[in-house]
Amino acid sequence: MNFPSKLVENAVNAFSKLPGVGKKTALRLVLFLLRQDEAVSEELAEAILKLRKEIRYCSICHNISDEEICSICSSTGRNRDLICVVQDSRDVLAIENTGQYNGLYHVLGGVIAPIEGIGPEDLNIETLLQRISEENPKELVFALSNTLEADTTAFYISKKLRDSEIRISAIARGIPIGGELEYADELTLSRSLSTRVPYNPS
């Protein structure tokens, strides 16, 4: 594409670095901003700058936070016996949005991936172990994705906790609610058969 202006070209290139935004979408966003009041562009630019400059991570659970300690960790209404281990802040949001979980979180910041050069020391694992030994929660719930790397990470953490009294669990895998059996992949279906649960009509 030949852009009529270097300014437009720069903005298109910057926008198209975002995930899911190609050159055409980027151009649409740029032309949209040009049609709007200058305030819209200023607000967006300022929000982006402030976001990256001022964002902090909770010193306890490593979730995104505006304060030294995040609102979940500092809340008095949460069950402090339960720690849910997740990969990143997006997972915290997803679980929070269910409204069904009342425990605390621990954000690993990724999973162990030797091929990409990510080892246990690059993740927030040490602080998790320390947190467990100091605060003695009753249960750790792994809410990680279903990949080899995530499994490795969960295995690594569970081995480190071998001598601890903490109960370790993982979120259930199976056929999604509303999902049809015939459309489920074989792995999910066979796993949901082998981990079947007692039938309990209430």
Added chain:
Amino acid sequence: MNFPSKLVENAVNAFSKLPGVGKKTALRLVLFLLRQDEAVSEELAEAILKLRKEIRYCSICHNISDEEICSICSSTGRNRDLICVVQDSRDVLAIENTGQYNGLYHVLGGVIAPIEGIGPEDLNIETLLQRISEENPKELVFALSNTLEADTTAFYISKKLRDSEIRISAIARGIPIGGELEYADELTLSRSLSTRVPYNPS
């Protein structure tokens, strides 16, 4: 959605003002920026600010430009007898990308839409008429969209040019190349029948 941080919430709200970006997509973009180097965010914010502050419009054709006169209007290699009238800069880009047009442009900046309070005086029509009377191009091509408002605009301009010698044409409407007859809408099909062209195998 409950965001863990005011900064994240502000950035999500700013991003979701863009067309085609909802809260979920906005959150994905925000978390992406947080994972990247600070330079990526700075570059994006700066490109947006500069874009809106420094952008200029060509004083002849009103296309987006970095200079007083855009590269198309100042080019010596274009056919100055042909002016293509379009709605906005995006249309110029689309036509330029075909590589088939070698004339000049005139960007109206919209179409006459009384319901939205847009009259002829809000568009770049006066400068078009002036340009025609001063430069005496041979042909004006309307490349507007196929709406009532666009038709009204073309009609308005053509009436203003009644006493001029300029030839007025419009881009052809019809079945798209590669399009199947059975999927074409009735209006397009009937229009393409009534405006049929001589069969000319070459």
